[in-house]
Amino acid sequence: MREKATTLYLGPQHPGITGNMMIRLKVKGDTIVQATTEVGYLHRAFEKLAERRNWLQSFTLMCRFCVPEPDPVEESYARAVETLEGREVPERAKYIRVLVLELARIASYMLWYGGQAGSLGLYTIGQWSVGDRNYILDLFEELTGGRVYHMYIWPGGVRRDLPMGFEEKVLKTMDYLEKRLDDYEDLMFDNAIFRKRTIGVGIIDPEKAIEWGVVGPPLRGCGIQHDVRIDEPYEVYDQLDFEVPTEEGCDIWARANVRRREIRQSIRIIRQVIDKMPKGEFYNKIPNPHKWRLPKGDAYVRTEAVRGEVGMYIASDGSEHPRRVHFRGAAYVHAVTLLEDLLVGENVADVSAIMNSLGTCPPEIER
Amino acid sequence: MEERKKEIIQTITDHFKDAVSNPYDGNRVDFTIPKQQIPAILFYLKDEMGFNHLSHISCIDWLEDKQFELVYILWSYTDRVKVFVHTRVDREQPVMDNIDMIWRQANTYEREIREMYGIRFAGLEAPEEFLLEDWQGPPPMRRDFDTYAYAMKTFWDRQEARSNAQDVRETIRRRTGEELPDFAKKYSR
Amino acid sequence: MSFIDLKGTLKPLTALKQFGRKPHTLKEVPFVPLEAADRYRGFHYNDIEKCIGCGNCATICQNQAIDMVPVEGIEGHKGDSGLRPRIDHGRCCWCGLCVDVCPTSSLSLTKDYLYVSDDPDSFLWMPGVDNPDGKERKAFTGTPETSLNDFQRVPMPELEGMERVKSFAEVVLGYNEEQARAEASRCISCGLCTEACPDHMHIPEYINAIARGNDADAVRIIYDNNPLPEMCGKVCTRRCEEVCAIAHRGEPIAIRWLKRYATETARNADIIREIVNPEIKEPNGYKVGIIGAGPSGLTVAYYLALRGFDCTIYEANPKAGGMTMYGIPKYRFPEESLDKQIEYIQKIGVKIHFNTKVGKDIPFKEIYEKYDAVFIGVGFPKPWTLGVEGEDLEGSIQAVNFLYEINNGKQVDVGDKVIVIGGGNVAIDAARVSRRLGAEVTILYRRRVQDMPADWEEIEGAEQEGVHIIPQAIPVKFHGDEKGHVKAVEYLKAEMVPDEKGGRPRPVPIEGSNTIIEATAVLGAIGQQGDYSFLEGVFAERIKIERGRFVVNEKQQTSDPKVFAGGDAANRTADAISAIADGYRAVKGIEEMLVGTGKDV
Structure with a gap:
């Protein structure tokens, strides 16, 4: 029997995805035969705006590139500027940065928990994890003054030192979260529905993975152990002891398991950071920002965000303003070419689960 | 790593006579090459040298030079070395070779660069529109596109309520009767 | 996996154990919200009294959310623009950069973050004025450690103290290019300094030109209203630096040293002319006579010459420069530096008659009529x-005359124990010069060291060179030897008595505290006065003088419309930059009087 293909416009809202993007699907029955992503809902021209602003002003734009996990972008911008200028960062600042990055990683995974579970109809986990994420946001509020957009890691170090008694609060929160993670796992990974809906769904061909630029948990879900924190250690990751988990399934289940194990590694890193945190300066002061010129040249740094490798390319013409700020998002690679390929042959109902498992982040694609 | 870097530079400059190596510290290797040889050098780097991860493609508008600069940044998982490949494209006739058969994700990068800078990629198959919608103006990431003027024209500004704002320098200048010559004004903040 | 996954079906039911948990986003159930953190970035609060209206917050704001607007009850004055920030909370992104760039730390963010209104204009607030209670809720505040202002001045390379006294070599070595760029980059370009400068030089502009590496433009901007900038770059009293926004929490921008750096890049008069490349108007036929080639006279001559006037200066001394030539020692202001500037002014077409004292070599009347x-x-x-008593003894010299002789290349024998009396720059200069002549020097000053009107750096420099300062010492008698030469100074110690009228404390001598110190020379430096004996007959009446100074209007015009006056003889501030400012005003006054305002022509 010949089935007629129907065009289906999915989105721009998707459960558990921050930001908007649409996918135009050609379906036969409920099987997808062709997928085309349509972005363009969120283009805010941050990179163009950065060219009008000076090097410091641009830093406040960076956290807005990706809403659920703003810190790696901030960190990569700061580090790119430091690389280009040759500015030293105090050791304490590096530790604080890792602390912030790992807290942000956990916070972002908590949001992912909600999204991944929510996209499969398991709403309770989302309510828990987003609620527990608040504890981390409380920490951020205390440390940086902001809950979601921290604007804390800036060129030269960090903006403020740790407040009194912050370390204990972090450790307490970590202890609490570790216990809560068991609850999530009971509810999600031991759940028959979740298993049935994820195992064997959204399979990335491991042969193609590197060629297609797959990074982060999706790559590690294919059994390939690559992580920028290990491959090209930045800040103080080379002084910390942690594992990079991999899974073999190449499917949503494998990617979910990579993430589940990674949260625990992040907690492990945070405990080490608190333990090893040196005393001293937290900020190597930049010159007057209005007249701060960077030498002519360019720099590119990579950071491991929850979505995978992100990168920041900056170019300077020697003036007070960036000549070019170009952010490489993991979702930029995952959610356009890879997603379009991956969706073919899948079920319409699994689209948002697959998107979630790839770490789709439309604001990062459009910037 | 220094040895491996030297080896990479040697191999590339042997194979590509036009490739110029720019010295950098750390794990960065940097080449500049004419644009015609971009697909060849990228193919070579990927297939022969193990730079199998395309990390980034960026474009810079050098308006004063009447050129666009394209930067390809590759990463080798085995050597843990970054390679930057720079090339320049004429700004008046911006045409470039498509490389999405080497790395599929290059398709997205090229799509964006085409839209934002107006560089045509020969043989690129992708929908015309990417981030912009019904855009009639010039490619907006070009340096000669004035975002501020566009924003002022397009969006409503709260002119009236804020009209009593004053410039600090100007206020003081008026008060003291200082006469600022025109040629000095570009240095005011 | 079996068809019925028993574990997978039952495990989710563990969720039930969470039933009845207390929500943690509230402090108390049912509704007491949590307090924001101590660093929260909420609405702004501005300490209106502390704020100086520099507008740095408005400049750093990338969203143009901050306007600078006048506030009722706050008058602008030197060091305060009189404007205060107003925030458009609809545009603010709460980054707090405004807090971190605030030079006075008056701006902070508070714990408040809730405001609801359907009128967008009501989102415009003036922090501190519209939310005075924000003072109690301050959260994200600026500290010197986290500030983005650069509080540390690039240190000026100088000769070492004991090295200096060996010669009259210039003490201050000047910034090199790198140091100058770094120092210029500290400036936030607010322009508060221009109001404090008597001449209202275009300070932010030329500093910015230096910061951007364009020294020629800096020189051009400087010469726009100051024809002796290298002199100012070396010895200006720099009132500008007193009001510098950065000085509120750090060291002010070295405005003087930057001017010095810029002007020194033009090595001789021809290069100055090439860089400044001034437009010289066609001669307009008017002739102006100028008495005295000091800073004010030279300023008048230079700018009038540019405007097409025929200018002639009459100078009593063999060299031009006035006090800057004869009063300031050469280790502060070398002669070739002055010569270069005078040569440039002469090249523009200014004629100077040296050794021509008006009233002696040429009567004032002749000049007046010509x-x-x-x-x-x-x-x-x-x-x-x-x-x-004993002031007329041999060896008791006036410091000004002493400096004049030294600067004129003469030898003055002061022996090996010099006492300088006074606390102004002339006193310090005389002391430091005497050190260079090999004497041990003691300064007697009637008030405390911190009351000395001399530049702080000068006092410090003198101390480094081994000058001994005795404060609160009032000389009462000079003792002479049998040959009529001074041999000692007798002084009384003084105590500081607060002034009832609120003025500065007065020194009151302590009876019986007489102390005598030996001296081979005594240099008096307690101030100077005018000498107007050249105004004879009808002019003495026509040109009004009050309290030793010419009475002038805002155009520096005296009571005789044809006669203008400026410099120490007309203003009370008695420094070179005020003299230049007087000259610049007189230029406009003279031009207006003779050719009209330009609008009429």
């Missing part, structure tokens, strides 16, 4: 005397 306008910039050549 020229269309006359400018008097004769300064204060006559020193005040102390009025103590």
